[in-house]
Amino acid sequence: MAPSTLTALAEEKTLQASFVRDEDERPKVAYNHFSNEIPVISIAGIDDGGEKRGEICDQIVKACEEWGVFQIVDHGVDAKLVSEMTTLAKEFFALPPEEKLRFDMSGGKKGGFIVSSHLQGEAVQDWREIVTFFSYPTRTRDYSRWPDKPEAWRAVTEEYSQKLMELACKLLGVLSEAMGLETEALTKACVDMDQKVVVNFYPKCPQPDLTLGLKRHTDPGTITLLLQDTVGGLQATRDNGKTWITVQPVEGAFVVNLGDHGHYLSNGRFKNADHQAVVNSNSSRLSIATFQNPAPDATVYPLKIREGEKSVMDEPITFAEMYRRKMSKDIEIAMKKKLAKEQLLQDLETPKLETEPKEQLLKDLETPKLETKPIEEILA
Numbered sequence: 258m259a260p261s262t263l264t265a266l267a268e269e270k271t272l273q274a275s276f277v278r279d280e281d282e283r284p285k286v287a288y289n290h291f292s293n294e295i296p297v298i299s300i301a302g303i304d305d306g307g308e309k310r311g312e313i314c315d316q317i318v319k320a321c322e323e324w325g326v327f328q329i330v331d332h333g334v335d336a337k338l339v340s341e342m343t344t345l346a347k348e349f350f351a352l353p354p355e356e357k358l359r360f361d362m363s364g365g366k367k368g369g370f371i372v373s374s375h376l377q378g379e380a381v382q383d384w385r386e387i388v389t390f391f392s393y394p395t396r397t398r399d400y401s402r403w404p405d406k407p408e409a410w411r412a413v414t415e416e417y418s419q420k421l422m423e424l425a426c427k428l429l430g431v432l433s434e435a436m437g438l439e440t441e442a443l444t445k446a447c448v449d450m451d452q453k454v455v456v457n458f459y460p461k462c463p464q465p466d467l468t469l470g471l472k473r474h475t476d477p478g479t480i481t482l483l484l485q486d487t488v489g490g491l492q493a494t495r496d497n498g499k500t501w502i503t504v505q506p507v508e509g510a511f512v513v514n515l516g517d518h519g520h521y522l523s524n525g526r527f528k529n530a531d532h533q534a535v536v537n538s539n540s541s542r543l544s545i546a547t548f549q550n551p552a553p554d555a556t557v558y559p560l561k562i563r564e565g566e567k568s569v570m571d572e573p574i575t576f577a578e579m580y581r582r583k584m585s586k587d588i589e590i591a592m593k594k595k596l597a598k599e600q601l602l603q604d605l606e607t608p609k610l611e612t613e614p615k616e617q618l619l620k621d622l623e624t625p626k627l628e629t630k631p632i633e634e635i636l637a
Contacts (some may be wrong), residue, residue: 262354262357262358262372262386263372263373263384263385263386263460264354264460266460266463267460267461267462267463267541269463270463271463271464272462272463272464272467272468275380275381275382276373276381276382276383276384276467276468277381277467277468278381278467278468278469278472279381279594282381282469282472282473283466283467283468283469284465284466284469284492284501284535285500285501286492286501286502286503286535287503287535287537288465288488288489288490288503288535288536288537288542289488289489289503289537290503291489291503291504291505291506292502292503292504292505293505294324294502295320295324295326295327295328295493295502295504295505295512296316296319296320296324296327296328297327297328297329297330297505297507297510298313298316298317298320298327298328298329298330299313299329299330299331300313300317300329300330300331300332300333301331303427303431304427313431314431314434314435317428317431317432317435318431318432318435318527321432321515321523321526321527321528322526322527322528323495323528324493324495324528324530325495325514325515325520325527325528325529325530325531326493326504326512326513326514326515326528326530326532327512327513328504328507328510328511328512328513329428329510329511329513330507330509330510332424332510332511333424334420334421334424334511335420336509338413338416338417338420339417339484339509341409341413342413342414342417342484342545343484343486343543343545345407345409345410345413345414346388346456346458346543346545347543348406348407349388349404349406349407349410349456350386350388350456350458350543352406356406357370357386357388358370360388360402360404362389366402367391367399367402368389368390368391368399368402368403369388369389369390369402370386370387370388370404371386371387371388371389372386372387373385373386374387374471379588379591379592379594379595380591380594380595380598381468381472383468383469383470383471383472384459384460384462384465384468384469384470384536385457385458385459385470385471385534385536386457386458386460387455387456387457387458388404388455388456389453389454389455389456390402390403390404390414390453390454391451391452391453391454392414392415392418392422392452392453392454393418393422393450393451393452394449394450394451414454417454418452418454418547421452421454421482421511421547422450422452422547422549424482424511425452425479425480425482425547425549426444426450426549428480428513429443429444429479429480429519429549430443430444432519432523432527436523436526436560436561437561438560438561442560443479443519443522443560446522446551446555446556446560447479447518447549447550447551447552447555448551448552448554448555449552449555450479450549450550450551450552451478451548451549451550451551451552452547452548452549452550453547453548453550454545454546454547454548455545455546455547455548456543456544456545456546457470457471457534457542457543457544457545457546458541458542458543459490459534459536459541459542459543459544460536460541461536461537461538461539461540461541462536462537462538463538464538465535465536465537465538468536469533469534469535469536470490470533470534470535470536470542471533471534472533473494473498473531473532473533474531474532474533475516475517475520475529475530475531475532476514476515476516476517476529476530476548477516477517477518477550477579477580477583478516478517478518478519478548478549478550478551479515479516479518479519479522479549479550479551480513480514480515480516480519480549481513481514481515481516481530481546481547481548481549482511482512482513482546482547482549483511483512483513483514483544483545483546483547484511484512484544484545484547485504485506485512485542485543485544485545486506486542486543486544487506487508488506488537488540488541488542488543489503489504489505489506489542490503490534490535490536490537490542490544491503491504491512491532491534491544492504492532492533492534492535493514493530493531493532494531494532495528495531497531498531501533503535514529514530514532515527515528515529515530516529516530516548516550517529517579517583518550518551518557518576518579521557521558521559521569521570521579522557522558522559522560523559523560523561524559524560524561524562524563524566524568524569525569526563550576551576552576553575553576553577553580554575554576554577555575555576556573556574556575556576557570557573557574557575557576557578557579558570558572558573558574
């Protein structure tokens with residue numbers, strides 16, 4: 258069971274077993290071993306049209322084709338607003354546990370505060386605290402699930418949500434044009450775009466080499482904008498986890514990554530960014546993720562299939578069904594890993610040790626043989 262908060266656990270010298278990941282899931286690269294492989298793109302002049310817009314669009318498209326993730330600067334979101342949002346987030350997580358837990362998300366509540374995160378049936382927890390709220394469509398906002406402390410939270414986060422939605426739609430417009438479609442094509446494919454804001458707090462961790470702040474995944478939605486502090490910890494891979502790079506923090510920049518929905522609408526041309534977050538023992542870390550997702554009944558299928566290509570999907574499905582299949586597969590994999598570990602632990606206590614050395618069983622325990630299927634197989 259998750260602790261009330263991670264504050265007390267952060268002071269301990271050893272990590273609780275519920276946070277310890279299998280050997281194959283542990284960090285391979287340090288949180289501050291930064292790479293410059295992820296492009297940093299200035300979008301100043303993107304609204305002016307002409308040659309300048311063309312140059313910016315080319316850079317964005319190249320980044321989406323190669324990584325599915327890039328950073329943008331000169332994005333037009335007021336620096337004062339970004340600073341206010343960051344300050345409020347820090348103040349929220351600094352509140353006493355009982356204040357944060359007034360917005361506890363347990364019991365199926367939509368929005369609020371949660372400690373750690375993990376799939377149903379998954380034994381291992383992520384090392385993070387979260388406060389999340391749903392901001393679009395605006396008619397569905399439930400302000401009872403939005404924090405009321407700090408006092409300026411609602412006003413600032415409303416404005417922040419609006420600016421980030423506008424920015425996301427602008428970037429989707431670029432990708433639509435790159436596909437030879439009308440500027441609004443990707444946005445329209447979302448039907449009634451949903452926006453979820455997730456504020457992540459990763460406390461200092463006593464044994465960061467054994468755990469993750471956020472396990473490896475691809476976002477299910479269309480496009481995500483992430484504001485991160487300068488500590489570092491966001492990591493990406495483009496070779497199925499063989500090698501990882503830590504994204505260089507750029508003050509005031511937004512990290513942009515495409516999700517599964519964006520990947521499928523482009524018929525796989527634009528990558529769904531494969532990423533995770535690592536933690537450290539020196540500093541806490543804060544990030545604010547803004548997820549733009551399609552409506553549950555939006556159709557998921559390539560908007561354009563280029564000549565000579567086949568669709569990466571067998572049939573059109575709704576986003577709700579796509580998400581259900583993705584989560585069901587992840588839960589199935591988590592359950593299998595959990596059962597495999599329990600079986601191996603049981604085997605250690607049986608006469609099987611006479612024919613199979615204990616050392617081999619322990620090695621099997623550390624290196625699960627279960628592999629995840631590619632996202633195409635999960636969603637097809």
